[in-house]
Amino acid sequence: VTNTALRPMPSAIARLAALAPLDDIDIAALHKAASGVRRVPARRELIGQGQPIAGANLLLSGWACRVSTLSDGRRQIVSLILPGDLIGAGRQRNPVATSAILALTEVTVMPAPKPRAEQSGSGLAEAYALSGAWDEAYLLRNITRLGRMSAYERTADLFLEMHERLSLAGLSRGNTFPMPLTQQTLADTLGLTTVHVNRTLQAMRQDGSVTIGGGTVELHDPERLTRAVDRRPERVQLP
Amino acid sequence: VTNTALRPMPSAIARLAALAPLDDIDIAALHKAASGVRRVPARRELIGQGQPIAGANLLLSGWACRVSTLSDGRRQIVSLILPGDLIGAGRQRNPVATSAILALTEVTVMPAPKPRAEQSGSGLAEAYALSGAWDEAYLLRNITRLGRMSAYERTADLFLEMHERLSLAGLSRGNTFPMPLTQQTLADTLGLTTVHVNRTLQAMRQDGSVTIGGGTVELHDPERLTRAVDRRPERVQLP
């Protein structure tokens, strides 16, 4: 376990710890798993669709996504995977990837340590369960985004989601957060064309909602934007 | 446990048994749970968004859905729930419904019996896990449908999905299956307007793809349709 391998860990741990309190044993397990860190360059497939999944992985740094491609080349990014997110955490016996997993930037991943006792009060097990529940909530939100929202609303809603998720991992500063996606990638996420994403971003810049550039997004008034796209705070478990 | 309560069970059991082999103890547990059968009329909410979830339920008969509603009245049906599907099977400690659950037709549900030993080789546990994996696969497919497909493709793809899922529960006969949704409800599922769903159905009728009416759909050439919308067979676990 080198220092280099550990450097990207804090944000992933921060996210898991924000989901459920982790004790020293959990943290130790995470650090131990860091010996299995793997670096994957941008645009590389982490897992192909239909491939067997050995075990859950934890994204330490960088952005990845689940993507599905139609035979004529149309692509849809089905969900974004951000630092601290789990990859391929299924419950069935011989799980198979239901979608390809793609590194959008350079990425580091490591095998997610198995929680000690599934049933008992392991913080890690609870964190994993909650992470899965949030993943599902984001999938659902993505569906209503694509099904019922305008381009402007979709884009704003996605930025709010990114801000929310990155904040949990301590990766945003105020209303500013890193956003390394190209407009082409955003288009594949939002179900739009590159051209229209570009025009939509222009519109958001012009009405003063955001500053975008240099791989960074700043939301000028998240609350107003939240109301504008009718985004209500989600909850995944009782307080 | 009256006969009446048991009547809708076979298709739900058929689906679970098709996912993983169930032994006598599993079947007995399912029959025992039938004492908790509940009948819910159409249009009634089974669970409101954000409500706590007591335990997983099993849909025995009728169609339900997970729906999200924006404040201005736009609705998106996020997933369909068919007989044999589980409702609200989360892993976290105090799960909360991430979306409202709505009965689309009259529906019967019962509490899903807990599998004996999560880890050991309970067929029921495996069936639940696979059911969840399929649910997720359908969510992902719904996302690429909404994001990247035309109205015609979306509709055809959804019909193919319905056929696939209902067949697993033994509820289709050849290429014909029950489809009790109104065009308004289809529209909310497909991210379209009622008017356009109507026109799309007309188009499908005219090119000889389907017969629709009387709460029934017949696909005239599922293989051709499958190729037309680039639907590939999904897999959720290794064979």
Next chain:
DNA sequence: CGCCCCCTTGAAGTGTGTCAAATCGGGTGG
């Protein structure tokens, strides 16, 4: 220097939405 990717902009086309109204069908009450 030159290439490639990404971003940007314009002009024209089209798939889907909007608005409005007519028809159909099944249930209900007189």
Next chain:
DNA sequence: CCACCCGATTTGACACACTTCAAGGGGGCG
């Protein structure tokens, strides 16, 4: 048995959000 009603389906005319096609500009990197 008819009259009525109400939701679901159907159809037409028009509007517009988003796509398509095309071209140009900018920045990093070999």
